[in-house]
Amino acid sequence: MMQRLFNGRDPALVLFDLDGTLVDSVPDLARAIDRMLQALGQAPAGIERVRHWVGNGAQVLVKRALAGQHDVGDIELPAALFERGYALFLDYYGEATADQSELYPGVIECLDGLKARGITMAVVTNKPIAFTRTMLDGFGLTPYFAVVLGGDSLPTRKPDPQMLLAAMAECGATAAQSLMVGDSLNDVGAGRNAGCAVACVPYGYNHGQPIADARPDLIVERLDQLL
The missing domain is CATH 3.40.50.1000 (HAD superfamily/HAD-like)
Structure with a gap:
């Protein structure tokens, strides 16, 4: 074809x-995102929400998860929160990318x-x-x-x-x-x-x-x- x-x-x-x-x-990404959110005292996002957030790189995915929405263009997250969340996500996802x-x-x-x-x-x-x-x-x-x-x-x-x-x-x-x-x-x-x-x-x-x-x-x- x-x-x-x-x-x-x-x-x-x-x-x-x-x-x-x-x-x-998405299954492994969602698990890492939910572990990150729970470590920060937030409710897990769940696999279906993460499925709609994937596609623009890890940093954007973490921003979307912390903001709880897809459109994060006008959202300013506290720098310390993003840095902590991103570090946690990298650690958790690094443990299992193909499980x-x-x-x-x-x-x-x-x-x-x-x-x-x-x-x-x-x-x-x-x-x-x-x-x-x-x-x-x-x-x-x-x-x-x-x-x-x-x-x-x-x-x-x-x-x-x-x-x-x-x-x-x-x-x-x-x-x-x-x-x-x-x-x-x-x-x-x-x-x-x-x-x-x-x-x-x-x-x-x-x-x-x-x-x-x-x-x-x-x-x-x-x-x-x-x-």
Whole structure:
């Protein structure tokens, strides 16, 4: 199916988002967030609220949890509260990034199929790089990827294209030869800003908005449908 985007050919490089695309990571994230909130004397948020807060990096997730809402643009949290909460979250999440999380159906089939066709793969995620590597190791996914970049690997995060462009450069691929695969508006924006094609899955973390509204080039129900 992805060949439709490349004039009947395979892309040279497929760039994958992680949370909400390859892995349903909310169970472990929610556990860490709730432990953080309880340690600060606040009520736990619960998995469904955390599911709507994920997607913009760890710091934004913690801000949303401390504020108890998704929109934190105009909210000024006490610096000491945020710093304490963020430190607690990092500790708790660092203890378990792949214990309760699960790979989505079709992920292994997709990765094996791309590998068999000689297509280079990379991970470009807003998740901190330490947790990204721990999660990939936990699921045995690390060997599939030539490049792995996290939200703190470079000065900017998606939807800024720098992460994607850096992975393309390292893998020797142009934007015209690359496919970004994600689940959110940030992924579509990053792909558009980088000048590459974008495919999305509808099951991830897009803050309750249908991913079709972001108008990716392709939507697949499962990642193995890319093949």
